Amino acid sequence: MATIQTLSGVRGKTYRVQFMRDGRRVSKCFKRKKDAEKFLAQITLDDSLASSLTNYTLNTLTFQNAVTQYLEQYDGRDPSINQRLGYFINVFEDKPVGKITRSVLKAELDKLTDQGLSPATVNRYKASISSLFTFISNEFDIRHNPAREIQQRKESKGSTRFLSDDEQKRLLIACRSSEWNKLYLLVLMALTTGARRTELLTLTWHDIDLNNRLATLHNTKNGDKRLLPLTMSVVDELRRFKSTGYVFPHNSNLGDYFRNFDCHWSDAKSRAGINNCRFHDLRHTAASTLARNGATLLEIAEVLGHRSLEMTKRYSHLCVGHKSTLIDRVFG
Incomplete structure (x- = not known):
């Protein structure tokens, strides 16, 4: 007491x-x-505050050592985790993890906002340090995660960019003549499967079933295994390159996938006359193509691998034609 x-x-x-x-x-x-x-x-x-003042681990484990232990076992998909936690290492250094309270962490996140970082980026910094404290709590059987007590910054919804049919044709023509001979295949798969950039790049030939026209994604964003049906045009293109290892291997290191193809991507967009388009917009384009051709939101969510329909609702306005057909069929 x-x-x-x-x-x-x-x-x-x-x-x-x-x-x-x-x-x-x-x-x-x-x-x-x-x-x-x-x-x-x-x-x-605040039970967490009381524990931080008395718990041995919280008072002796330094932030830098905690990050080292965390990264040694980290097998997640966020390539920026080292950079973000590295930023906090420069801030907290050898400070005991128990001394990093909600108010201390909130002040540091506010500094990131003052530096001009977007709310979404600041939220990613908060998520990285929250994952660190979750690891500490599980590893040492304690309860201390100041990040959980900090409210998320409100993120702007942003715009959802879809490529028109004409833009898709021009882009594919430009990709076909790219210096990287697999850019056409990568873009074609993105447009016809709706898969994410890293999901496609990390595919191996072991994941490809050409006979059944399927690709298996093991390393998805939400952790679920997902099957990608492949069009005949994709299958024909895959047969041209059939080999072992990664489908999209690094040019100089076949044991790794080709992470940084952005120079080829930018060059293709430029030659196709396409502006303001990210690779992720190919995923939006695949969803919009499905919606405009009568797919329901549930079907689109299934293809994209969304766990809930909340993320899929951005395509609802494109499903109007399908809704009208449904209403006529049921009530007409």
């Missing part, structure tokens, strides 16, 4: 808050009784 003691000295009165946690006695002194009462209320209501 926490208590407040009044102490008198040559410099006047001070107020000491004492409490026990995990067999350790902790005390903290304040010049004003009001501050002592506020601290007492905080540790009474």
